[in-house]
Amino acid sequence: MVYALKREKGKIRMKKLSFRIWLLIILLVLSLISIFVSPNGITLFQKGVLITSVEQNSTAFQYGLRQGQIITAIDGKPISNITDYSNYIQEKFPAKDEIKITITTKDSTVILYSNNAPNITVSHIPKTNLKAGLDLAGGARALVEAQGKDLSSSELNDLIAITTNRFNVYGLSDIKVSPISDLSGKRFMLIEIAGATPTDLRSMIENQGKFEAKIGNQTVFVGGNKDVASVCRNDATCANIQSCQQDSSGAYYCKFMFTIYLSEDAAKRHANITEGISINATNPEYLSQPLDLYVDDVLVESLLISKDLQGQVTTQISVSGSGTGATQDDAYKAAEANMHKLQTILITGSLPYKLEIIKLDTISPLLGQNFVKYILIAGIAALLSASLIIFIRYKKLKQSLTVILISFSEIIIILGVAALIDWNLDLASIAGILASIGTGFDDQIVILDESLHKTAYSIKQKIKMAFAIIMGAYFTVLVSLLPLMWAGAGLLKGFAITTIIGISVGVFITRPAFGDIIKRMGD
Amino acid sequence: MEEQQNQETQKKNWHDKHYKTLLLIPIALLIIGFVYMGFFYSQHHDFFLKDISLMGGTSVTINGKTDIPSLESALTNKFGEVNVREVSDLVTGEQIATIVDTTASAEDIKAFLEDYLGYKLIEGQNSSFESTDPSLGKSFYNQLLIAILIAFVFMAIVVFILFKTPVPSGAVVLSAFADIFMTLVTVNLLGIKMSSAGIIALLMLIGYSVDTDILLTNRVLRRHEDLTLNQKLMSAFKTGITMSLVSLIAIFVALLLIKSFSVTLTQIFTILVIGLAFDIFNTWVTNVSIIKWYMLSKEKREKSE
Numbered sequence: 001m002v003y004a005l006k007r008e009k010g011k012i013r014m015k016k017l018s019f020r021i022w023l024l025i026i027l028l029v030l031s032l033i034s035i036f037v038s039p040n041g042i043t044l045f046q047k048g049v050l051i052t053s054v055e056q057n058s059t060a061f062q063y064g065l066r067q068g069q070i071i072t073a074i075d076g077k078p079i080s081n082i083t084d085y086s087n088y089i090q091e092k093f094p095a096k097d098e099i100k101i102t103i104t105t106k107d108s109t110v111i112l113y114s115n116n117a118p119n120i121t122v123s124h125i126p127k128t129n130l131k132a133g134l135d136l137a138g139g140a141r142a143l144v145e146a147q148g149k150d151l152s153s154s155e156l157n158d159l160i161a162i163t164t165n166r167f168n169v170y171g172l173s174d175i176k177v178s179p180i181s182d183l184s185g186k187r188f189m190l191i192e193i194a195g196a197t198p199t200d201l202r203s204m205i206e207n208q209g210k211f212e213a214k215i216g217n218q219t220v221f222v223g224g225n226k227d228v229a230s231v232c233r234n235d236a237t238c239a240n241i242q243s244c245q246q247d248s249s250g251a252y253y254c255k256f257m258f259t260i261y262l263s264e265d266a267a268k269r270h271a272n273i274t275e276g277i278s279i280n281a282t283n284p285e286y287l288s289q290p291l292d293l294y295v296d297d298v299l300v301e302s303l304l305i306s307k308d309l310q311g312q313v314t315t316q317i318s319v320s321g322s323g324t325g326a327t328q329d330d331a332y333k334a335a336e337a338n339m340h341k342l343q344t345i346l347i348t349g350s351l352p353y354k355l356e357i358i359k360l361d362t363i364s365p366l367l368g369q370n371f372v373k374y375i376l377i378a379g380i381a382a383l384l385s386a387s388l389i390i391f392i393r394y395k396k397l398k399q400s401l402t403v404i405l406i407s408f409s410e411i412i413i414i415l416g417v418a419a420l421i422d423w424n425l426d427l428a429s430i431a432g433i434l435a436s437i438g439t440g441f442d443d444q445i446v447i448l449d450e451s452l453h454k455t456a457y458s459i460k461q462k463i464k465m466a467f468a469i470i471m472g473a474y475f476t477v478l479v480s481l482l483p484l485m486w487a488g489a490g491l492l493k494g495f496a497i498t499t500i501i502g503i504s505v506g507v508f509i510t511r512p513a514f515g516d517i518i519k520r521m522g523d
Numbered sequence: 524m525e526e527q528q529n530q531e532t533q534k535k536n537w538h539d540k541h542y543k544t545l546l547l548i549p550i551a552l553l554i555i556g557f558v559y560m561g562f563f564y565s566q567h568h569d570f571f572l573k574d575i576s577l578m579g580g581t582s583v584t585i586n587g588k589t590d591i592p593s594l595e596s597a598l599t600n601k602f603g604e605v606n607v608r609e610v611s612d613l614v615t616g617e618q619i620a621t622i623v624d625t626t627a628s629a630e631d632i633k634a635f636l637e638d639y640l641g642y643k644l645i646e647g648q649n650s651s652f653e654s655t656d657p658s659l660g661k662s663f664y665n666q667l668l669i670a671i672l673i674a675f676v677f678m679a680i681v682v683f684i685l686f687k688t689p690v691p692s693g694a695v696v697l698s699a700f701a702d703i704f705m706t707l708v709t710v711n712l713l714g715i716k717m718s719s720a721g722i723i724a725l726l727m728l729i730g731y732s733v734d735t736d737i738l739l740t741n742r743v744l745r746r747h748e749d750l751t752l753n754q755k756l757m758s759a760f761k762t763g764i765t766m767s768l769v770s771l772i773a774i775f776v777a778l779l780l781i782k783s784f785s786v787t788l789t790q791i792f793t794i795l796v797i798g799l800a801f802d803i804f805n806t807w808v809t810n811v812s813i814i815k816w817y818m819l820s821k822e823k824r825e826k827s828e
Contacts (some may be wrong), residue, residue, distance in 0.1 A: 135787075140647060143659065183666045358656035360629070362646035366586050367610065367620055371784060374613040378780035386773040393765050427787045428723065435727050438773065442734050442766040449762040468745065472685045472737045477730030479677035483670035484726060492667075495723050 024513035027505075028409050031416020035128050043129060047080040048072040048106070049122040052174065060118040063110045064249025065103065066326055070125060073104040082124050093117040108250050129419040133426025133494065136372055137194060138365025140201055143180070143491075144189045146353035151187045153179070160189055161341070162351055163205075167191075183486045188358075192424075205357055211345045212294045215305070218273050220291065221266035223346050228266070229315070232259045233343045241335050242320075244328050252331035256339040257320040260346055267315045275311035280304075293319075295345060319346075375430055382434070383407060386441055394448060398521060403444050406514045410440050413505045414498065428495035435495075436502025439477060443470045443511050451518045463515040474507045538753070542812045549701055549809040556708045563711055570668075571707060574606075574716040577664040579657025580626035583636060584610070585650050589621040597639055602627050606716075611783045622786065629654040667722040671729075675700070678729050686740055694813035695736040698805040702732040705805075706798040720787040724794035731770065731795070732802040735763040736810050743814055752818050756811060763806060771799045 017025075036043050048070040054061045071079055079085050092101065095115045103110045103118070112118060134141050145151075151159065156179050164177045180188040191205065211223025221227035232238035239258035246252050262270065280288045287310060290302040301321050321342060323334030383404065391400040414433055418425055443466075450466040451459055477499070484496035538545075564570065575582055591607055598605040602625050610620040625632050629652050637644050644650040655663075678699065683692045703725055710717065742759040743752070750758070778792035 138647060138651075182662065183669055184662070186662075358659040359654065361651070361653040363651040363653070364584070364586055364647055364649065367584065367651075367784075370612065370619070374780065374784055375788075377613060378777045381780055382773040382777040385776045386769045389765070389769050389772055427785065428720070431720070431723065431727075431788060431791050434774075434777070435730070438770050439730065439734065441769055441773070442731075445766045445769065446738060446762060449765070453758065465741075465746075469738050469741045472681075472741065473730075473734045475685075476678045476681045476733045476737070479681055480674035480726060480729040482677065483673040484723070487663075487666040487670035492719060492723060499727075 018513075018516045020509075020512040020516045024409060024509055027413055027416075027509055031413045031419075034416040034419045035130060035412070038129055043125065043127055046070065046125045047078070048125060049079060049082055049085045050125045051105075051120050052123045053121045054119065059112055059114055060110075060120050063112055064108060064247070064251040065105070065110055065118065065120055066251065066324075068326070069105040069107075071103055071105050071122065075102050076104075082122065085122055089117050110249060130415060131194075131419075131422065131424045132368065132372065133424040133429065134192060134194075134361065134363055135427050136368035136425070138363045138368055139192065139194045140363070141193070141359070141361045142191045142201065142205055142357050143359035144191060144205060144355050144357055145186075147356045149353055151353075153187065156187045156189060159351070159353070162345060163189065163191065164341075181486065183483065189355075201362070202357060202360065205355060210295075210297075212297075214292045214294060215273050215277065215289050220270050220273055221262055225263075225347070227263055228346050229261045229263045231261075231343050231346050233340070233347075239339065239343070241332055241339070244331055244335075246328075251324055251326060252328045253322050253324040254328070254331045254335035255320060255322045256335045257318055258339060258343060260317050260319055262315045262317060264313075264315070267313050270309075270317075271311050271313045274305060274309060277305075277310065279307050279310075293342070301342070371427075379434065379437075383437070390441075390445065390448070394452060396452075399448055399518065402514065402517055402521075403441070403448070406444060406510050406517075407437055407440055410437060410502065410506055410510045413509065414502045417501050417505070418498070423497065424494070425498075426494050428492055429498040432495040432498030433502055435499050436506060439473065439503055440506045440510065443473070443506065444514055446470060447511065447515050447518055459519050463519055466515065467511075470507060470511060474503055477503055538815075542815050545808050546812040546816075549805065552705060553701060556704055559708055559711070560704075571711055572714065572716045573660075573664060574718045574721075575624050575626060575660070576655060576718045576720075577660050577667075577722075578626065579655050579660035580624065581629045581632050581652060581654040583623045583625075583629075583632055583644075583650060583652055585621045585623070585636065585640070585644070587620065587649070588618050589640070591621060594621065594623075594639065598623065598625070598635070601635055602632070608786065613780060613783050616783070619784075626657075663719055667719060671703075671722065671725055674726055674729055675703075678733060682733065682737070685737070686744060688744070690817045691740045691744055691814050694810045694817070695733060695740055697813070698736050698802075698810040699729055699732045701805045701809055702798055702801045703728055705801045706794060709797050709801075710794060715790070715793070718787070718790055721790045721794055724791040724798070727791070727795060728798040728802075731799060732805070735766055735802060735806045738763050738766070739806060739810055740814060743818060752815065752822075756815065760807060760811075764803065767799055767803045767806075771796065771803075774799065 038046075051065060051067055051069045051071065053067055054065050071085065073079055074085075074088055077084075077088060079088065092099065093114075093116055098113045098115050101112050101114070101118075103112065131137070146155075146159070160177050160179055164175070167175045167177070174194050176190075176192045176194075178190050178192075180190045182188070193201070213220045213222070240256065242255045242257050244252055244254040274287065277287045277289050280286045283304070285307060286304040287307055290304050292299055293301040293303065301319075303320060319342060321335070321338050323331050323336065323338045325331035325334045387400055387404045387407075390403055391397065394400065411433065414436065415425075417423075418429070423429070446469050447463060447466040450462040453462065457465070481496045481499055484492050560570065591609055595605065595607040598607065604626075606622075606624040608622045608624075609618050610622060611618050623632065623636070627635075633644055633646075633652070642649075646652050679692075679696045682695045683689075686692045686695070706725070706728060710721070715721070739756075739759045742762075743755050746755055774792050774795050778789065778796060781788045781792060
């Protein structure tokens with residue numbers, strides 16, 4: 001970009017910027033957008049606090065506060081950071097009587113009446129869209145295997161679906177459960193929780209989950225194929241999202257419904273239990289007691305039982321639920337996800353295997369914040385010392401500055417890609433970025449050196465020769481990184497991926513642009 | 524200018540006479556290395572010392588200040604071999620945390636530390652716990668060794684495809700092997716315990732070390748400009764040594780700064796610094812001698828035909 005400016009000043013012959021330089025500029029802009037622009041605006045300039053979780057079924061939730069919204073003011077008083085928020089909330093709550101508070105978010109206003117602080121957690125708005133990995137941001141990570149069993153890919157996917165669901169039931173939303181397989185083909189489940197470490201993480205993972213459908217305190221059926229003969233899924237005639245509506249607060253909710261077929265035993269049980277239940281007085285279409293669905297002893301859904309089913313040996317039951325979201329699309333997706341969760345748990349029942357944690361990391365977020373700062377200092381120091389040597393060696397200020405600029409733009413593009421693919425930057429990823437910047441420097445020296453070389457070749461030919469060397473080196477590094485994608489249960493993937501992104505960006509984007517810039521300087 | 528050229532001719536003459544003899548140095552180093560590694564293997568039944576990320580065990584980071592020597596002696600009494608390190612602030616140099624590495628389980632070490640420190644360690648808040656099951660550590664170790672092996676083979680294949688001629692390609696692969704092998708020997712001599720990050724560094728070394736070798740081979744084999752062999756070697760040397768020095772100094776500067784706080788990055792950078800130093804040697808002694816030998820004997824053959 002600086003180059004383009006210089007061109008305007010007329011220092012260099014007026015000449016169109018080449019395609020490669022344009023590509024670099026465009027990708028730089030896109031990367032900056034990817035790093036700094038969120039749906040709520042430019043991250044750097046945002047004021048307010050970010051809602052990180054809203055307790056399900058709380059007043060705050062009912063009135064439309066959702067995870068991901070940004071609170072900008074309460075009762076007309078601007079809230080620009082966490083301190084503002086907690087000061088104001090502490091001043092107001094707990095209150096003797098229900099008081100009214102008006103919460104203004106970026107796109108809505110929510111009025112709550114309560115004598116307690118809203119059941120939400122907030123955090124500062126991240127300055128960028130980049131996400132720090134566990135070792136920098138803190139949190140917990142568990143690598144889990146099934147005891148005494150080699151999981152197949154579909155078994156692992158079922159296990160992940162059940163586990164994720166289970167965590168959601170427990171109220172943990174900022175969690176990632178993913179399948180991992182290593183070089184030997186063994187499969188693991190990786191659970192990652194950002195930020196805080198839940199106190200009972202170990203027991204949560206190692207306990208088996210159970211599903212129960214109860215009327216009052218009598219169990220009608222439990223999850224798994226003993227009671228549930230089959231569950232309709234992936235068939236729109238008996239499992240679908242029925243209707244979506246917007247509520248008064250502007251949030252959307254979509255209802256889902258799917259059919260399950262009980263085994264004969266469970267159906268008889270259903271008949272026996274429902275026989276003794278009276279008809280609902282206020283809502284005579286239904287029975288007075290609902291069918292409560294529990295997951296690991298936590299109530300997840302209460303279904304009204306149609307009066308027609310009373311005392312009937314019915315094998316076919318309609319299970320319904322809903323999903324909510326800020327837009328209709330979100331709500332639809334949430335409903336779909338919720339339906340899938342419930343279907344999964346009904347199909348598989350409690351966890352089919354006893355799980356064992358083979359690696360558990362619980363990292364305090366305190367140190368990591370300093371680390372990021374230190375790594376930046378170290379990185380800049382390394383970059384400057386490298387540039388200094390290049391300057392001493394070639395004594396060309398313009399070219400040496402270009403080397404620094406290109407290296408910076410490489411870092412920005414790598415980070416842009418990381419933000420785009422939601423990659424968590426951990427220490428290994430940072431080592432990967434350093435590695436690719438290092439090879440980048442090497443390659444730029446090759447280009448610089450070839451172009452400054454006094455031979456009969458034209459500058460164009462020289463750059464071409466430089467690229468023969470660079471591409472050779474690129475492919476050797478690329479192939480040597482591939483095994484790391486799988487080795488060590490994939491925990492070192494971060495390094496491999498960032499390095500591969502880094503060297504690829506370098507070889508295909510920044511170095512060609514550097515070549516063109518040097519070409520113009522050499523012309 | 525002329526003086527410089529004279530000097531260069533002199534240097535070249537010296538090199539012309541002795542380049543084969545120079546090859547004896549890497550050969551000797553490799554032999555000594557092999558003997559040492561054989562001895563090392565017979566003692567430790569392994570190619571290097573492993574830390575707990577590869578052996579299984581627990582690493583505890585206690586935030587805040589702790590008196591390290593007394594903690595270390597208390598731990599040694601109870602658990603035998605432990606490793607206690609300090610994490611300090613980059614700017615002020617003040618201690619900000621203590622890291623304890625032990626093969627004991629998370630529960631055992633936690634109970635002991637809470638007793639010793641007199642307060643509760645809350646995982647993920649005032650302390651960090653990283654525990655690895657020994658079985659996982661072992662599989663990590665095996666797989667990373669396989670990863671290095673595969674990476675090395677892949678690299679060799681790419682080099683052979685690139686240059687198509689066996690001797691120069693072999694020279695590149697041999698120098699890369701010598702880099703990694705000599706680095707490993709040095710790591711063992713220094714008594715460094717390798718973590719999975721250290722193995723990553725060895726992998727990075729494969730990439731870094733072939734860089735300059737490819738540059739050298741490319742300049743010598745592919746250039747058809749009217750330069751003599753020695754001139755080609757010299758031009759490759761000038762570029763290559765700049766590349767290596769820039770990387771070496773950049774990594775060294777980063778290492779000095781990072782040493783105080785990140786064990787992971789410290790190990791990666793230490794291994795890279797050692798490896799890059801060997802790379803300078805192996806590229807400009809081992810690889811140059813082989814390729815010079817190859818080119819000169821090829822020339823001779825062509826002349827006699």
